[in-house]
Amino acid sequence: MSDIKYLPGKEPHENEHRLIFKNVDRQGWDTSIDTYLEDGGYEMLKKGLGMDPKAVTEDVKASGLRGRGGAGFPTGIKWGFIPPNNTKPVYLICNCDESEPGTFKDRYIVHQDPHQLIEGMVISAYAVSAHTAYIYIREEFPEAAITLEKAIAEAREKGFLGQNIQDSGFDLEIYVHRGAAAYICGEETGLIESLEGKRPYPRIKPPYFPAAMGLYMAPTIVNNVESLCHVVHILRMGGQEYVKLGTPRNSGTRILCVSGDVKKPGYFEVEVGKVTFRELLYDMCGGPKDGRKFKAVIPGGSSSKILRCNESFKIGRGDDAKDLSFWDLPLDFDTLAAAGSMAGSGGVIVMDDSRRMSWVLNNITHFYAHESCGQCTPCREGSTWMKKVSDRIENGQAVPEDVKTLEEIAYQIDGKTVCAFGEASAWPVEAMIDKFREELVGETSDTNDFKTDERIAQEEFLSKVQ
Amino acid sequence: MRPLKFPLTDFFKVSSKIEVPHPRAIDRKRLEYIRLYAPVKVDVPNARLIERDALRYLFKDHPKPRRNDRELVKRDLPEPSVLEKNVLSPETPGSINFPPFKITPELEKKANQRIAQYPADQSRSAVLPLLHEVQHHFGFISPESIDWVADKLNIAPIKVVEVVTFYPGFRQKAPGKLHFRVCRTLSCAMGGSYELMARLCEITGIDRSGADGQKDPISVSPCGNYSVEYAECLASCGTAPVCLVNDDFHEGLTPDKAKDLIAQYNG
Numbered sequence: 001m002s003d004i005k006y007l008p009g010k011e012p013h014e015n016e017h018r019l020i021f022k023n024v025d026r027q028g029w030d031t032s033i034d035t036y037l038e039d040g041g042y043e044m045l046k047k048g049l050g051m052d053p054k055a056v057t058e059d060v061k062a063s064g065l066r067g068r069g070g071a072g073f074p075t076g077i078k079w080g081f082i083p084p085n086n087t088k089p090v091y092l093i094c095n096c097d098e099s100e101p102g103t104f105k106d107r108y109i110v111h112q113d114p115h116q117l118i119e120g121m122v123i124s125a126y127a128v129s130a131h132t133a134y135i136y137i138r139e140e141f142p143e144a145a146i147t148l149e150k151a152i153a154e155a156r157e158k159g160f161l162g163q164n165i166q167d168s169g170f171d172l173e174i175y176v177h178r179g180a181a182a183y184i185c186g187e188e189t190g191l192i193e194s195l196e197g198k199r200p201y202p203r204i205k206p207p208y209f210p211a212a213m214g215l216y217m218a219p220t221i222v223n224n225v226e227s228l229c230h231v232v233h234i235l236r237m238g239g240q241e242y243v244k245l246g247t248p249r250n251s252g253t254r255i256l257c258v259s260g261d262v263k264k265p266g267y268f269e270v271e272v273g274k275v276t277f278r279e280l281l282y283d284m285c286g287g288p289k290d291g292r293k294f295k296a297v298i299p300g301g302s303s304s305k306i307l308r309c310n311e312s313f314k315i316g317r318g319d320d321a322k323d324l325s326f327w328d329l330p331l332d333f334d335t336l337a338a339a340g341s342m343a344g345s346g347g348v349i350v351m352d353d354s355r356r357m358s359w360v361l362n363n364i365t366h367f368y369a370h371e372s373c374g375q376c377t378p379c380r381e382g383s384t385w386m387k388k389v390s391d392r393i394e395n396g397q398a399v400p401e402d403v404k405t406l407e408e409i410a411y412q413i414d415g416k417t418v419c420a421f422g423e424a425s426a427w428p429v430e431a432m433i434d435k436f437r438e439e440l441v442g443e444t445s446d447t448n449d450f451k452t453d454e455r456i457a458q459e460e461f462l463s464k465v466q
Numbered sequence: 467m468r469p470l471k472f473p474l475t476d477f478f479k480v481s482s483k484i485e486v487p488h489p490r491a492i493d494r495k496r497l498e499y500i501r502l503y504a505p506v507k508v509d510v511p512n513a514r515l516i517e518r519d520a521l522r523y524l525f526k527d528h529p530k531p532r533r534n535d536r537e538l539v540k541r542d543l544p545e546p547s548v549l550e551k552n553v554l555s556p557e558t559p560g561s562i563n564f565p566p567f568k569i570t571p572e573l574e575k576k577a578n579q580r581i582a583q584y585p586a587d588q589s590r591s592a593v594l595p596l597l598h599e600v601q602h603h604f605g606f607i608s609p610e611s612i613d614w615v616a617d618k619l620n621i622a623p624i625k626v627v628e629v630v631t632f633y634p635g636f637r638q639k640a641p642g643k644l645h646f647r648v649c650r651t652l653s654c655a656m657g658g659s660y661e662l663m664a665r666l667c668e669i670t671g672i673d674r675s676g677a678d679g680q681k682d683p684i685s686v687s688p689c690g691n692y693s694v695e696y697a698e699c700l701a702s703c704g705t706a707p708v709c710l711v712n713d714d715f716h717e718g719l720t721p722d723k724a725k726d727l728i729a730q731y732n733g
Contacts, residue, residue, distance in 0.1 A: 141701075
């Protein structure tokens with residue numbers, strides 16, 4: 001790896017361990033298949049197709065790879081959920097609807113290294129015996145859709161896709177399907193509905209687990225771009241070797257995307273759990289902007305719970321329990337879950353002391369109000385309601401009870417919806433109020449007498465009735 | 467215009483005192499006569515569609531109404547379709563940039579390619595790709611194009627309408643020649659995307675006051691060359707603020723770069 005040269009100013013930090021992003025910002029790199037083949041590309045595809053499909057799945061299981069899309073569900077186990085007596089065609093879908101605010105890792109994979117994704121998809125499709133695969137790419141990546149279609153055509157020409165791939169007897173077609181700018185399409189059952197040409201209303205689980213009843217009611221495996229790319233590296237290293245990267249139960253590398261108030265925002269591929277917030281934000285991102293101090297961090301995309309930079313957490317159980325300050329928290333799935341947040345999709349958004357929390361909260365509630373699909377009442381009504389209340393708080397028109405109202409609404413959405421969007425919209429609000437209640441209440445005033453149009457209409461109506 | 471053989475006097479009488487409670491509440495044909503021949507101007511929200519129907523009715527698809535046969539006239543009028551109720555595609559200054567929807571062999575070919583990507587009995591899956599093709603060529607999704615997509619996939623038009631009205635990625639009215647989609651989500655907002663939007667509007671003379679994030683997000687400049695819209699997270703938070711101009715992606719656009727961005731396309 002040492003002979004790889006990166007573009008000036010884009011060299012990886014010494015703490016990084018690049019697998020997936022090996023070719024991102026690399027000198028002399030382009031998206032053509034020749035460049036990829038020169039670098040030893042598609043060798044793992046040949047190796048994988050020579051193995052038994054079950055052996056590939058076992059290898060992925062052994063690697064302990066956890067899905068990189070947000071939920072962190074083990075990929076190998078997901079593949080194992082396809083009913084053994086299945087007679088329907090199996091579909092593989094690559095979820096490239098990267099829309100979680102704060103996350104921008106898949107963008108670089110599909111724009112700069114499409115063949116890595118295709119190779120990972122072929123191996124994964126072989127492991128789950130899928131003969132049709134779709135890449136669901138978000139509408140805001142028009143260039144990447146073209147790049148991917150070109151890459152697919154190139155791969156087909158060289159015999160890595162299509163009928164009888166590399167004389168293994170395995171057939172696979174990959175198609176690119178463009179979404180249309182809806183956040184909810186990142187939810188796997190919503191994505192499936194969208195791929196079927198409908199509104200992306202998520203399906204209720206049970207019974208609609210995609211592995212059993214997915215696309216066209218056939219077994220379907222939906223994996224994130226990054227997870228599928230990891231499969232290539234798992235095959236190269238072997239599951240047993242891959243699991244040594246990172247920490248136990250949090251194996252491999254993952255891409256952290258840092259944005260917001262740091263000197264050098266960007267993407268960093270690190271071993272899971274080997275980097276703490278202090279290393280990430282001070283060493284790798286260059287610390288806060290001049291004259292500023294870090295205030296709060298959203299660790300895994302905007303739907304994860306916000307953490308204060310001056311907090312400390314009790315991590316672990318029983319005798320292993322230890323107190324860790326925020327800065328010593330390693331960024332892995334389990335530690336962040338124990339700290340009350342989640343690792344999510346790896347989008348770290350940093351805020352310094354110049355940010356008003358009411359403003360941040362308002363921006364986030366606007367996002368979720370816009371993106372709620374409208375299927376479940378608590379979320380559809382609640383997200384709009386939260387938007388209105390947070391508008392008031394941000395504009396200084398709120399009374400202290402409004403903060404309590406906002407919290408109550410959030411807890412009434414949480415856990416009461418078909419998909420995880422309910423939690424995604426409620427958690428940031430719950431956490432923001434929990435951690436910054438004083439600041440939010442400080443922006444309200446007892447003397448405020450703001451009335452919404454609805455309130456005025458209601459009062460008018462009631463006065464007539466009485 | 468072909469001269470009409472039957473008297474219009476009764477229509478004229480109505481025209482001077484007509485009030486427009488709701489477009490559907492009026493006999494659309496009568497309204498059309500008023501629009502065409504009366505000296506007063508009648509302005510209703512979907513007058514364009516009413517006009518289109520009435521003209522079809524008058525000169526093409528339907529038999530001429532018989533004299534004094536009001537009942538027949540009423541019965542003959544087609545029910546307002548689901549398209550007219552939901553997809554209005556009002557004209558904007560940007561309409562001049564795009565040709566009216568027309569089925570071309572090229573479009574048919576691309577559509578067939580897309581449909582072939584899905585299992586034969588699941589052609590409904592091709593709704594999104596087909597709409598993307600339409601939007602790419604004609605700028606926005608018009609009622610006519612919805613009819614075409616529905617015909618092509620052999621599904622009811624409502625199934626296409628529900629998709630068009632749900633996804634923010636499908637435009638229902640013509641944008642400008644340059645369509646700016648500025649990211650407004652957290653990281654970009656912290657980087658100054660609100661100011662960027664304000665600068666863009668200032669330079670292009672766009673009034674965003676009427677824009678509604680959900681129902682009517684697009685604002686077009688009076689000259690029809692530019693339009694702006696707020697987008698939700700464009701997935702490049704590390705290089706905030708970012709913006710899509712048509713299909714081109716631009717990053718690190720601090721508000722002071724707004725002028726250069728526009729100049730880049732006009733140069």
